[in-house]
Amino acid sequence: MSRAYEKVALIGLGLIASSMFWAMKRGALAGEVRGYARSGETRDVAREIGLCDVICDSAAEAVKDADLVVLCVPVGAMGAVAQEIAPHLKAGATVSDVGSVKKAVIDAVGPYLPENVHFIPAHPLAGTEHSGPRSGFATLFDNRYTLLVPAEGTAPEAVQKLRDLWEGIGAKVEEMDAEHHDLVLGVTSHAPHLIAYTMVGVADDLRRVTDSEVIKYSAAGFRDFTRIAASDPTMWRDVFLNNKEATLEILGRFTEELFALQRAIRTGDGDMLHAYFTRTRAIRRGIIEAGQDTDAPDFGRVNKT
């Protein structure tokens, strides 16, 4: 694969940016990758572990001359970063991001960008519960989807180049409009995360069961929830505040459904429960057949002894 871009700038150096860097290195997809993070400590770590070809001490310096600028900061910080870099962008450059919500990012970033750059929001659907510059790895995006959300009228060749980059990184790429993206991700990501946070919070808070019991006996199902509920708090705060509408809609449906199941438990309606639990098995089968999860028991977890 030929280089999609000669010069790339990554603004923010957490899990996603660092994984993008290692994947771009693996595929020799960019000539030079510059990185910037607001925290001096993060920049020091990046320099120490060789994350990015050059670490800059300002966002302006990082984006100067870049053919592609990718904003990899929490959703709530996107607007301020866009304002900061806007005067320094090269004409004809592409600006993208990796935020988990798209409408709010477009509203926050769009107004700051000059006419002569391409703005192509994106969202790689991959991650782990770990965060920070040391958490990235080259295979994170392999076989996962990255969604591009170009505005109408975006130059097709600019979209194609970004698609080429993500495919080179290992992802499957699809396009979607921002509103639908936010609804789909509300279901597949935002609502599940909030529910996991809630369940872990309840367990922590229930006075008649100690935290030590919760921890020791977590293998019965609970520990799956704690992985999700260990994700980066700042990132997730911003996701919920910026995908309010879709998240609340889905949680409303969730509560309705939960009440129906609670009622079946209370009234002893075993047939309803059995039918419900049988139906949900099919979705799991679909995910495994689509190559989006492993069929190994317990995710193939190593049973540490």
Added chain:
Amino acid sequence: MSRAYEKVALIGLGLIASSMFWAMKRGALAGEVRGYARSGETRDVAREIGLCDVICDSAAEAVKDADLVVLCVPVGAMGAVAQEIAPHLKAGATVSDVGSVKKAVIDAVGPYLPENVHFIPAHPLAGTEHSGPRSGFATLFDNRYTLLVPAEGTAPEAVQKLRDLWEGIGAKVEEMDAEHHDLVLGVTSHAPHLIAYTMVGVADDLRRVTDSEVIKYSAAGFRDFTRIAASDPTMWRDVFLNNKEATLEILGRFTEELFALQRAIRTGDGDMLHAYFTRTRAIRRGIIEAGQDTDAPDFGRVNKT
């Protein structure tokens, strides 16, 4: 380790029974293990794969002469099985089970058992989303907890023998009373399962997002829920119907908490969300330090390409 029991009978041949058998073989913990399952197909599979030393065509035949009988059937079937085997139990034998709820099992099984056997309910906190006689493996219980729930006045030497067996199988063993067991498991297992089933049901049901989208984009968090929601429907129906009180209590607390978080999203209370999400990270850390889960990103899932 010396043999805990000379003759063991496993009634029901699913994930737990088959894993117990392979673990007992691994540790040479029993002289002979007899198995019985109601379904002729399951018995055929068991014979084919060498599951148990002898497969019997009736529960009565399996338990005759057994020093230990373990009921490994869904919670709702325990009473009927107890009634069936009671006349055939050897004097001095121990009867145990592996059900996920304990009060209901004790109420269902206890009345049928003769005075001259020891009844020691148990619950190994281990499992996977797979079920059936082919799903077992010897390491399932390694480093996981098994809870014993002996009634007051149970002979200590009988409890000790069962403890020895489970420790030989690889588990850590603790004792607990039935009511507390059902509450603890409500938090660490039953409520999380119901919530996962609910979330997967909502996703399947949301008309504006297709199942194909849910499946393709599941790696953003949702797929973790689908693993739990792929667990055996009969087993879980019985769990909820038989741990009604604790499950409903915890779901009540869950809903209360979910509403508080929804309200924070609606009103834009980022500080509340951030503090909440920070607190839940600590629980995850505790689970990893206790050796009850892996710290590898994404449970160390293999990223299949």
